[in-house]
Amino acid sequence: MKLTNTENDPKERIDELTLKLTEANSAYHTDDAPIMSDYEFDQQRLELIKLENLYPQFKHENSPTGKVGGDTARGFRKVKHAQVMLSLDNAFNNEDIEEFEKRIKRFLGLDDDYAITYVAETKLDGLAISLTYLDGILVQAATRGGGDIGEDVTENVSTIKSIPKRLEGSPEVMEIRGEVFMEKADFEQLNQAQKVLIGKAKKEGKKNLPKLYLNPRNAAAGSLRQLDPEITRSRNLSFLAHGWGKVSAPLGNNIWEAINQLNSMGMPVIEDRELCKGSSDLISYYNNVLVKRADLPFDIDGVVYKVNDLGLQERLGSSSTSPRWAIAYKLPPEKVWTTLQDIEIHVGRTGALSPVGKLKEVSVGGVKVSSVTLHNEDFINALDSRGETIRDGKEIKIGDTVEVYRSGDVIPRISDVDLTKRPEDSKSFVFPKNCPVCGNVAVRPEGDAIHRCTAEYECEAQVLGKLQYFVSIDGLNFDGLGIKMIKQFYDRKFPDTGERWIESPGDIFLLEENLKAKNINLAEEENWGERSVQELFSEIERKKTVSLAKLLTAIGIRHLGSKNSQLVADHYQTWENFKLAVDKAAEEDEEAREDLISIGGLGEVIANSVIDTFQNRVFNEWIAKLIPELKFTNPQSDLAESTPVSGKSLVFTGKLEQMTRKEAQVKAESLGARVYSAVSKNIDLVIAGPGSGSKSKKANELGIKIISEQEWLDLIS
Numbered sequence: 001m002k003l004t005n006t007e008n009d010p011k012e013r014i015d016e017l018t019l020k021l022t023e024a025n026s027a028y029h030t031d032d033a034p035i036m037s038d039y040e041f042d043q044q045r046l047e048l049i050k051l052e053n054l055y056p057q058f059k060h061e062n063s064p065t066g067k068v069g070g071d072t073a074r075g076f077r078k079v080k081h082a083q084v085m086l087s088l089d090n091a092f093n094n095e096d097i098e099e100f101e102k103r104i105k106r107f108l109g110l111d112d113d114y115a116i117t118y119v120a121e122t123k124l125d126g127l128a129i130s131l132t133y134l135d136g137i138l139v140q141a142a143t144r145g146g147g148d149i150g151e152d153v154t155e156n157v158s159t160i161k162s163i164p165k166r167l168e169g170s171p172e173v174m175e176i177r178g179e180v181f182m183e184k185a186d187f188e189q190l191n192q193a194q195k196v197l198i199g200k201a202k203k204e205g206k207k208n209l210p211k212l213y214l215n216p217r218n219a220a221a222g223s224l225r226q227l228d229p230e231i232t233r234s235r236n237l238s239f240l241a242h243g244w245g246k247v248s249a250p251l252g253n254n255i256w257e258a259i260n261q262l263n264s265m266g267m268p269v270i271e272d273r274e275l276c277k278g279s280s281d282l283i284s285y286y287n288n289v290l291v292k293r294a295d296l297p298f299d300i301d302g303v304v305y306k307v308n309d310l311g312l313q314e315r316l317g318s319s320s321t322s323p324r325w326a327i328a329y330k331l332p333p334e335k336v337w338t339t340l341q342d343i344e345i346h347v348g349r350t351g352a353l354s355p356v357g358k359l360k361e362v363s364v365g366g367v368k369v370s371s372v373t374l375h376n377e378d379f380i381n382a383l384d385s386r387g388e389t390i391r392d393g394k395e396i397k398i399g400d401t402v403e404v405y406r407s408g409d410v411i412p413r414i415s416d417v418d419l420t421k422r423p424e425d426s427k428s429f430v431f432p433k434n435c436p437v438c439g440n441v442a443v444r445p446e447g448d449a450i451h452r453c454t455a456e457y458e459c460e461a462q463v464l465g466k467l468q469y470f471v472s473i474d475g476l477n478f479d480g481l482g483i484k485m486i487k488q489f490y491d492r493k494f495p496d497t498g499e500r501w502i503e504s505p506g507d508i509f510l511l512e513e514n515l516k517a518k519n520i521n522l523a524e525e526e527n528w529g530e531r532s533v534q535e536l537f538s539e540i541e542r543k544k545t546v547s548l549a550k551l552l553t554a555i556g557i558r559h560l561g562s563k564n565s566q567l568v569a570d571h572y573q574t575w576e577n578f579k580l581a582v583d584k585a586a587e588e589d590e591e592a593r594e595d596l597i598s599i600g601g602l603g604e605v606i607a608n609s610v611i612d613t614f615q616n617r618v619f620n621e622w623i624a625k626l627i628p629e630l631k632f633t634n635p636q637s638d639l640a641e642s643t644p645v646s647g648k649s650l651v652f653t654g655k656l657e658q659m660t661r662k663e664a665q666v667k668a669e670s671l672g673a674r675v676y677s678a679v680s681k682n683i684d685l686v687i688a689g690p691g692s693g694s695k696s697k698k699a700n701e702l703g704i705k706i707i708s709e710q711e712w713l714d715l716i717s
């Protein structure tokens with residue numbers, strides 16, 4: 001296919017082709033009497049596209065290449081692939097893979113111990129596409145279609161950013177084969193946007209509502225086959241190449257080299273590739289992919305194995321439908337139907353009642369699944385967090401046949417309910433009004449989807465949850481003292497008093513002492529020995545030294561996460577300061593309350609949660625036992641010597657002109673200062689901008705130094 005014969009006079013050739021193709025188009029669509037064959041038309045059209053790309057100044061405004069088949073209402077133009085796009089044979093188990101290798105050896109007459117080298121790669125769950133490049137310029141993109149004839153989607157594919165329009169050093173003619181797909185995150189985003197459109201269309205009373213896409217593959221197909229390329233452009237499609245069709249010059253001696261060669265031309269290729277020797281390598285590659293599948297940014301539906309040596313490939317050839325040198329090993333589906341046998345309610349450390357669906361065990365994406373989160377009451381009743389209908393309004397009932405899936409993360413979820421299989425006597429699930437563990441009232445505040453047990457520190461489930469959180473990686477991160485061990489220690493009781501071995505965080509640090517006092521030798525207990533006991537007590541000893549921020553996070557005050565704990569700790573510096581301030585705030589000392597609320601923008605909800613927690617009787621017993629066991633580190637001690645404001649108490653007041661109040665506060669705190677909102681005798685320095693009024697006046701009365709914003713900046717620069 002020599003298409004560059006008119007390079008000397010490209011304008012003339014462009015004019016000629018434009019005229020011929022326009023006539024042919026019109027004849028095809030209106031006269032029903034084609035004046036040239038499809039093949040001829042395709043060849044000349046490709047040539048014109050190439051010339052137009054090289055010499056855009058000569059392109060005609062109404063060029064026939066700019067139209068999709070001339071008449072978009074008819075859909076996409078059909079194109080013949082230069083080389084047929086075959087589909088792959090499928091393997092479903094390890095025996096199929098062993099058989100695949102044996103078949104190859106039989107066909108080629110190879111010895112049993114001959115080690116065939118394969119390229120193994122992940123198989124994207126997307127749309128197969130063939131890209132045609134002439135002299136490195138993208139001239140055509142076509143869907144697979146029936147394998148020999150596909151649809152021309154050049155315009156739409158041109159909007160996909162990852163597909164190069166030009167390749168460096170490519171052969172004269174090259175067909176690239178790969179997959180157009182949508183990443184999981186882009187899919188989620190698209191469906192969110194579709195939801196908004198659906199809501200809008202509903203409000204406007206439209207009949208034809210936009211649809212949500214079922215999965216990324218479905219979304220990629222829908223986005224690629226849009227008649228308006230601008231819609232395709234807005235959809236964030238991706239592309240990766242995995243092979244080639246017709247090429248005018250070889251790309252390498254084997255697949256591995258050829259794919260690397262393609263990549264070096266600028267073509268994105270499937271990155272998860274490995275060279276494997278023999279079927280045992282192939283099977284272990286598969287097992288590795290199974291494990292990491294859920295973490296991949298895109299969906300895959302299998303892995304593909306190809307004989308690496310192109311000479312062997314040539315000899316193996318193809319059957320009528322598929323090449324003999326390649327096979328796809330299907331991954332088990334990530335969506336599976338099974339029965340919901342029961343709904344249990346679990347109670348967490350914050351008292352949240354979480355419904356958990358107990359399933360008839362099933363393998364989802366290669367992982368055994370027997371329970372699934374049902375989130376909350378609304379989810380069971382087919383409503384999302386905004387009160388919008390999900391699952392077409394199908395509620396979940398015990399006994400239902402449900403569709404379970406894993407995607408994006410490893411936690412399985414329910415995506416659908418098969419109403420035709422619902423038992424006749426099934427009843428709606430009634431969410432409990434009481435905590436199933438402690439029996440106390442569980443409430444669901446207005447605007448919240450979660451029911452919560454109100455017993456807090458008197459609910460065993462919440463106490464155990466808090467203890468487990470205390471030792472977890474989010475808490476003090478005990479090495480060798482995990483959630484299971486905490487549960488064992490929580491369940492064990494001292495025979496004389498009936499008290500639990502560990503019923504509050506302080507008991508962890510008192511465990512060694514308490515066991516000794518009761519003459520209990522942990523090393524003699526099942527699964528324990530001298531050494532493991534020694535390691536446990538050493539670790540507990542180490543954890544006695546702790547920063548204030550870490551402790552505040554670990555004791556699990558609701559809403560107070562690690563970031564805010566750090567802010568609070570930086571502000572109050574010591575446990576004593578902090579406790580005093582919270583107690584004052586609880587006694588309706590407005591200044592102390594304001595202070596707590598304003599720390600780094602903590603806000604009222606968190607501040608109130610802190611104050612409420614410190615009002616709790618049991619919590620106070622906890623900290624009374626815990627705090628004396630701890631030794632606090634002083635993270636600010638390094639800073640104390642190095643900045644002019646470390647350890648100082650500051651108030652910013654009035655209008656700041658070179659920074660926001662928040663910026664000023666964060667900066668000051670990073671330098672080791674404490675920032676307060678109210679002026680009192682404990683304040684060292686007031687930074688006053690214009691309009692500071694009463695606070696400056698009060699500072700004057702108290703004899704506190706007042707400086708301007710500029711003086712402040714000079715001080716800390």
Ligand SMILES: [Zn+2]
Nearest residue numbers: 435438453459
């Ligand atoms: Zn409870």
